Amino acid sequence: MKHTQKIALYNNKGGVAKTTSVINLAYCIQKAGRKVLVVDCDTQENCYMFFMTDKRTNGILPTDYENIFHTTWTRYAELDADRISGFDYIMFDLPPAMTDEVKQIIRHSGLVYVPTMLGEFEIHGLERVTVEIARQQAQIGGIFITMYRRRNDEELLRDFRSALDSTLLQTIIPYSDTVRESQKAGLPLEAYFTEKKVPRSGSSWKIVNAYENLTDEILRRSEV
Ligand SMILES: Nc1ncnc2c1ncn2[C@@H]1O[C@H](COP(=O)(O)OP(=O)(O)O)[C@@H](O)[C@H]1O
Numbered sequence: 338m339k340h341t342q343k344i345a346l347y348n349n350k351g352g353v354a355k356t357t358s359v360i361n362l363a364y365c366i367q368k369a370g371r372k373v374l375v376v377d378c379d380t381q382e383n384c385y386m387f388f389m390t391d392k393r394t395n396g397i398l399p400t401d402y403e404n405i406f407h408t409t410w411t412r413y414a415e416l417d418a419d420r421i422s423g424f425d426y427i428m429f430d431l432p433p434a435m436t437d438e439v440k441q442i443i444r445h446s447g448l449v450y451v452p453t454m455l456g457e458f459e460i461h462g463l464e465r466v467t468v469e470i471a472r473q474q475a476q477i478g479g480i481f482i483t484m485y486r487r488r489n490d491e492e493l494l495r496d497f498r499s500a501l502d503s504t505l506l507q508t509i510i511p512y513s514d515t516v517r518e519s520q521k522a523g524l525p526l527e528a529y530f531t532e533k534k535v536p537r538s539g540s541s542w543k544i545v546n547a548y549e550n551l552t553d554e555i556l557r558r559s560e561v
């Protein structure tokens with residue numbers, strides 16, 4: 338493979354784990370041997386905190402991980418094509434609103450993954466998101482469920498599967514309090530568990546395995 342795959346993570350809802358997923362997917366994708374550029378497009382610039390011990394100020398910046406680099410949309414927009422083509426994956430962490438800038442980023446990316454929670458209202462919301470993305474002439478790579486708590490929602494899950502069909506990825510990211518802990522420590526989940534020496538067999542690792550499975554699905558869909 339030597340084609341740069343651009344992926345945006347978008348949902349018009351906030352708090353559905355867009356940023357959390359960008360961070361943990363970027364981590365898993367670099368572990369799978371790819372070079373990743375994370376582009377913070379939200380004015381909050383959340384991503385750098387997870388990757389960089391120091392915040393420096395311009396260009397494409399190295400992070401604490403050899404194959405993850407970081408930039409912001411403003412800086413990215415000034416880069417020439419040669420710099421961009423040095424990456425296998427470029428991931429755009431978007432804010433939760435279809436502003437003109439978000440439309441521009443979605444058109445640029447061409448491929449969007451949509452994290453969602455599992456809920457009664459979500460299916461209608463997702464229809465709107467799907468239409469908005471199609472309007473920008475971008476493809477939906479897939480929709481995936483995050484923060485899943487097992488609470489008699491088998492029926493809801495069945496509704497999701499039948500409404501979304503193959504757009505819905507197989508992997509479900511479970512709810513886990515360790516996400517907040519890892520974010521307090523400013524680390525991707527796997528780096529956090531490794532630092533805390535949490536045994537791999539422990540149930541905490543379930544969410545890391547889920548992000549690894551999600552990465553496999555995304556790589557499979559991108560690298561056919
Ligand atoms: N799998 C999860 N389990 C528990 N909490 C989560 C999970 N994923 C994200 N969170 C928490 O939910 C909140 C919103 O996540 P975030 O990634 O910032 O969403 P977004 O970028 O979509 O606004 C954060 O406080 C984060 O720690």
Ligand SMILES: [Mg+2]
Nearest residue numbers: 355356379383
């Ligand atoms: Mg966010």
